[in-house]
Amino acid sequence: MPDQLQQGALQVVKRLVGQGYQAYLVGGCVRDGQLGRPVKDYDIATSAKPEQVQALFERTIPTGLQHGTVTVLIGRTPYEVTTFRKEGDYEGFRRPSEVEYIDNLQEDLQRRDFTMNAMAMDQDGQLIDPFHGMDDVRAGILRCVGHAAERFSEDALRMLRCLRFASEYGLRIEDSTWQALLAGKTLLRHIAMERVRAELERMLGGRNPDLALQLLVDSGVLDHTKQELQLARIVGAKPKTELGSLPGSLLRLACLYIEMQIDSAAVEEDLRLLTFSKQQIEAVRSMVAAHEMLHSLNEQSSGDEEAGTLKRIWILTALRYGVEAMHGLRQVYRQLANSQEADVHWSQEGEAWLHALPASKLSELQVTGQLLLARLDTKPGPWLGRLLGELLEAVALGLLPNDQEALLEAAQLNYAKIRETEKR
Numbered sequence: 001m002p003d004q005l006q007q008g009a010l011q012v013v014k015r016l017v018g019q020g021y022q023a024y025l026v027g028g029c030v031r032d033g034q035l036g037r038p039v040k041d042y043d044i045a046t047s048a049k050p051e052q053v054q055a056l057f058e059r060t061i062p063t064g065l066q067h068g069t070v071t072v073l074i075g076r077t078p079y080e081v082t083t084f085r086k087e088g089d090y091e092g093f094r095r096p097s098e099v100e101y102i103d104n105l106q107e108d109l110q111r112r113d114f115t116m117n118a119m120a121m122d123q124d125g126q127l128i129d130p131f132h133g134m135d136d137v138r139a140g141i142l143r144c145v146g147h148a149a150e151r152f153s154e155d156a157l158r159m160l161r162c163l164r165f166a167s168e169y170g171l172r173i174e175d176s177t178w179q180a181l182l183a184g185k186t187l188l189r190h191i192a193m194e195r196v197r198a199e200l201e202r203m204l205g206g207r208n209p210d211l212a213l214q215l216l217v218d219s220g221v222l223d224h225t226k227q228e229l230q231l232a233r234i235v236g237a238k239p240k241t242e243l244g245s246l247p248g249s250l251l252r253l254a255c256l257y258i259e260m261q262i263d264s265a266a267v268e269e270d271l272r273l274l275t276f277s278k279q280q281i282e283a284v285r286s287m288v289a290a291h292e293m294l295h296s297l298n299e300q301s302s303g304d305e306e307a308g309t310l311k312r313i314w315i316l317t318a319l320r321y322g323v324e325a326m327h328g329l330r331q332v333y334r335q336l337a338n339s340q341e342a343d344v345h346w347s348q349e350g351e352a353w354l355h356a357l358p359a360s361k362l363s364e365l366q367v368t369g370q371l372l373l374a375r376l377d378t379k380p381g382p383w384l385g386r387l388l389g390e391l392l393e394a395v396a397l398g399l400l401p402n403d404q405e406a407l408l409e410a411a412q413l414n415y416a417k418i419r420e421t422e423k424r
């Protein structure tokens with residue numbers, strides 16, 4: 001029973017065919033449909049020119065006319081309808097007048113990247129698979145359509161797509177495809193970092209990040225990005241940690257950076273070059289920075305391994321970088337613990353320490369700046385933030401109860417001391 005998404009796509013195909021054009025479902029939706037995987041979106045290829053597609057449907061958006069793509073809206077669902085074309089130009093280097101439209105599905109499929117992505121389906125559900133994509137998938141092989149070197153030179157991003165599809169679908173990269181990838185990897189310098197990021201994010205966030213990592217290391221592609229990345233150090237270092245048991249691409253990235261001992265400033269710069277969002281950068285950076293703080297405090301405490309000291313260090317770090325970062329870091333440490341003994345305590349006990357924290361941020365304290373000012377009968381100054389910080393630290397370390405009266409009394413004492421030092 002076709003779902004609503006597929007019904008809309010078939011409706012578009014049938015309308016085009018009804019008007020005498022050729023039209024097929026193509027690309028990822030055919031591949032995933034055949035493999036019984038969930039389909040995220042449906043793409044349609046047609047012999048109709050973009051303006052003919054626009055004329056045929058009520059609601060259209062000229063999303064990518066330079067590629068011959070028009071988005072058709074059925075209800076609220078968008079469907080990309082692309083006119084059959086010859087070239088595999090996915091960066092949009094060619095001007096619209098240079099795009100060569102054709103009248104032939106076979107030629108359109110021929111310019112696509114991999115055999116499993118070069119399949120089509122007609123309105124009756126008949127599979128069209130001229131390059132034996134399904135045979136390849138069943139044999140566990142990922143293969144370029146035709147000459148791999150040509151496919152990669154048409155769009156160098158396809159090399160990263162190659163690693164992504166191989167890891168995501170658990171496929172072995174066929175020999176001539178792999179050789180062409182190794183020979184062509186320097187072409188990656190032409191690819192916008194944003195596109196590189198999207199692929200890396202999907203690869204590392206996908207079903208088999210460890211295979212993705214191994215392929216990144218073995219191919220050495222990261223040495224050839226447009227802007228130099230510290231992450232490329234994995235190529236020589238061959239990280240050992242298993243990423244698969246960590247949830248999501250950000251924790252996995254943090255784990256890699258920590259294992260590679262790349263400092264938080266360099267991590268921030270890498271992620272900025274890769275155009276990650278501010279929140280994503282902050283999530284990874286804070287884990288790496290918390291890791292740095294834990295280790296420098298640990299060293300300062302002159303190797304005293306006593307649990308009380310470790311707990312204190314852990315809590316002070318949590319106050320600085322937030323409980324979220326510490327939860328993530330503890331998971332990272334659990335993975336690293338196999339290879340780096342020193343992190344064992346934090347990976348085992350860190351969670352319990354976080355759980356038992358009476359307060360981890362100012363908003364959780366039973367006093368506010370306003371209350372303090374009222375009790376101290378004074379005006380705000382820079383000391384107020386410092387005082388609140390000291391109260392939070394004392395509560396978090398269990399030296400003071402998180403109780404309003406106790407906090408106000410402690411504040412009075414501290415305030416007197418602060419005024420003393422200010423006088424001196």
Ligand SMILES: Nc1ccn([C@@H]2O[C@H](COP(=O)(O)OP(=O)(O)OP(=O)(O)O)[C@@H](O)[C@H]2O)c(=O)n1
Pocket residue numbers: 026027028029040043088090111112113114117118155157158161
């Ligand atoms: N650099 C590219 C990008 C895309 N394609 C073709 O365009 C189709 C659609 O591309 P895209 O939506 O990017 O990927 P999907 O294959 O649909 O897979 P996914 O959405 O999982 O990335 C691909 O199947 C492939 O046939 C290509 O040949 N070369």
